[in-house]
Amino acid sequence: MPILEIITYGNPVLVQRAEEIKKIDKTIIELAQNMVQTMHATPGIGLAAPQVNVSRRLITIDLSVGENNEDLIILINPELINQEGEIILEEGCLSVPEINEKVTRPTRVVVKGMDLEGKEIMIEAEGSLARVFCHEIDHLNGKLFFERLSPLKQSLIKKKLRKRAQAGKVE
Numbered sequence: 001m002p003i004l005e006i007i008t009y010g011n012p013v014l015v016q017r018a019e020e021i022k023k024i025d026k027t028i029i030e031l032a033q034n035m036v037q038t039m040h041a042t043p044g045i046g047l048a049a050p051q052v053n054v055s056r057r058l059i060t061i062d063l064s065v066g067e068n069n070e071d072l073i074i075l076i077n078p079e080l081i082n083q084e085g086e087i088i089l090e091e092g093c094l095s096v097p098e099i100n101e102k103v104t105r106p107t108r109v110v111v112k113g114m115d116l117e118g119k120e121i122m123i124e125a126e127g128s129l130a131r132v133f134c135h136e137i138d139h140l141n142g143k144l145f146f147e148r149l150s151p152l153k154q155s156l157i158k159k160k161l162r163k164r165a166q167a168g169k170v171e
C-alpha cells in the first residue's frame with residue numbers, strides 16, 4: 001500500500017468543505033487503508049482525507065500509532081453530535097508543520113459516523129481522543145487548528161507560514 005503525500009497550508013483543498021461519502025466503494029476502502037498506512041508511517045495520531053488531497057469526509061485516528069489494533073478508528077462522514085467541557089492544550093498538525101499552539105477544545109465529545117461496512121457507529125470520547133476527533137472533523141470543514149485562535153495570533157501564524165513558503169521557493 002502506498003504512502004500518500006500530505007499536503008500543507010496554502011493548498012486550497014485544506015480550506016474546502018469535504019464532500020459527503022454516499023457509497024463505500026473500492027476507492028474509499030483503498031483510500032482508508034492508505035491513510036492508515038500514511039498516518040502510521042509519518043507518524044501521526046490522526047489524519048483527514050483532505051490532508052492527502054482528497055476532499056471527502058473520511059478520517060483515521062490511532063492514538064497508539066500502530067501499537068494497538070483496538071485503537072484504530074476509521075470513520076466515514078463523522079459528525080460531532082455532542083460536546084462538553086473546555087480544556088486548553090498544545091496542538092499541532094501534519095499539514096501545518098512546526099507550528100504548535102494552545103487550542104481550546106471540549107473535554108468530552110460524542111461522534112457519529114459509519115465504518116467501512118457502512119454500519120452506523122457512535123463513539124464517546126474524552127481527553128486526547130476527543131481533541132483529535134475535533135481536530136480531524138475541523139479538517140473536513142476546511143478549518144485548520146490555528147483558525148480557532150484569536151485573529152491576532154492567526155495573522156501572526158499566517159505571516160510566518162507565508163514567509164516560510166516564500167523561502168522554500170527561493171531554494
Ligand SMILES: [Zn+2]
Pocket residue numbers: 092093094095135139
Ligand atoms: Zn491536522
